[in-house]
Amino acid sequence: MATFEEGYASVLGGHLRSPGEAGLDAAQDLGRRALREGLGVLEVVVTHEKVLAAAGFPREPVGERAGEEAHPALDFLLQALAPFDAPRLGFKEVREQLGFRHRQVEQLRALTEASFKMLSTFDPNDRLLLLEEAATLSLSGASVATAAGDQEEQELLAKLPPDARESFRGFKAGENFVRASWMSDAGPIHLLVARAPTPIGAGPVIAAWKQGDDFSDLDRALFRQLSQLGSVAVTNARLFEHERDIAVVLQRSLLPLAPRGAHGLELASCYIPAHPGASVGGDWFDAFELPGDRLGLVIGDVMGHDVLSAAIMGQFRIAVRAYALEGHSPAGVLDRVENLCSALVGDSYATLLYATVGTGGELFLANAGHPAPVVIGPEGRASFLEGGLSVPVCIGAPAPTRTERCALFPIGTTLFFYTDGLIERRGSSLDACLAELLNALSQAPVPLVGHLQAWCDEVVASLTGEGPEDDVCVLAVRLAGS
Amino acid sequence: MAQVPHTAPRDEVRVHVAGYEGVLSARKAAREMAVKLGFTLADTTRVTTAVSEVARNIARFAWSGVVVLRAEHSHGTPALTVEAIDSGPGIADPSLVVEDGYGTADSLGLGLSSARRLMDEFSVVSRAGDGTTVKMRKSA
CATH class of the missing domain: 3.30.450.40 (GAF domain)
Structure with a gap:
């Protein structure tokens, strides 16, 4: 088979001797052959020039328009190069398509990101x-x-x-x-x-x-x-x-109202639900006036800290208050709450402490499994108020025997009730947590008359730090004297 | 913008294609019309090459057909349209034949895909057994 150059010389020679479409069509085939053999535009032009020079053809003047001059050699070259034009235009087309697809990908990415952001x-x-x-x-x-x-x-x-x-x-x-x-x-x-x-x-x-x-x-x-x-x-x-x-x-309807003190008894409270997005959990406190210049004080903790705990807490809260206002003793209140609520709360149970305190400092207390309150003496010494302890309410055991503790405190004493969310720390034993609480309350300055709430807030803030892991409920009462 | 030649070209030329002579006639007619419409030398070569490709297609696959060339003016811009019609075996999926590499492995720069790129507009209408019509257009 003749080389590309030999073939080119033969076809170009024939075309120049007798210009016509047959020669140009053959030039188109030469261009295809060049593409097939991997030759480039440059090789075809060089071959064209070499063949023209060897044959001694004169240079042709070229007009701007196709019809202005006769230039069979240039026509031939253009026709031989025309097959190269399609791949060039094809490359441009593919590049445009790639750009288009890139934009499509960006648009789809924006859509995906929008979904993610919107759902966040x-x-x-x-x-x-x-x-x-x-x-x-x-x-x-x-x-x-x-x-x-x-x-x-x-x-x-x-x-x-x-x-x-x-x-x-x-x-x-x-x-x-x-x-x-x-x-x-x-x-x-x-x-x-x-x-x-x-x-x-x-x-x-x-x-x-x-x-x-x-x-x-x-x-x-x-x-x-x-x-x-x-x-x-x-x-x-x-x-x-x-x-x-x-x-x-x-949820708000379940929240305790800010308690009012009584003559000679100053009250403060604090309530922090742990669950983000919820404003109430299973912890609660309550405080209400009783006949005889006394206050009824309640603090409790329903197992769990989700919405169900909050709902059950509401039932316990009302039950305790209702029996307390009937005038029952602390142990009598716990017995009745046990009877009423066992059938209401399903598998749930609660720790619960109910105390009455009079303006003279006399206190009666029954504690169903709740952490012992702290007593802070007028001089600032803190100690746990033990006693009156029995099992939590509604744990399903045979009717427990509830006991009571009574005590008498001097004017200036503060009683501090809390739920376990205030003291529990992951990785620390209960004893260590209780010791930390006692230490914090001993070191805190003695609350001043009329400033119990501020004192309470500071104590809670120092103990909970950035945020409690569990619900936190605190109730403090100070024997202010008359 | 290209000048409209004083001598108005013949508006329509029909070339019967049956074999190689028909391919050359179609080329010649396309070149003459492009020149008269004021196409540049390069564009005249592109149009002629594209017409050659569709005419060769007729000669090779359909044995006979017709290539219709029309001179048009749109908003003062001359344009050349080509319609290549045959009643050959047709193409089952016309979208494939305008892709690179359809047919043989060394068809780069050949055939309908090449014609499509050398012209401004291109379309194929075909059904297997029912012939093929290729329409192309290029503005000067």
């Missing part, structure tokens, strides 16, 4: 803002606005470009997606408006508009996808907010 917050307004942000990012060059409800739709309309009202009216008429384009003084404007229905009602409205080139098919598909995502995300967040509002109201 529960606030419907935040979700709406994130939807707007995601649409702006994924529809490059477009302006985006959203509206959450009918009121906001008027505000949205005000943000849209002039002339968009007509399209928006079509949207209001019940369409879930509207696409419109019109010519403005500044050039063509393209608008997309969408609202995706969800099983729990219509979602927010989202609009995107841009000047110049229209939105691509992918832009429109992404826009609708974002609209659907936004609808579900925002309506779900609203639903969640509604449910949470109900839960918060119910």
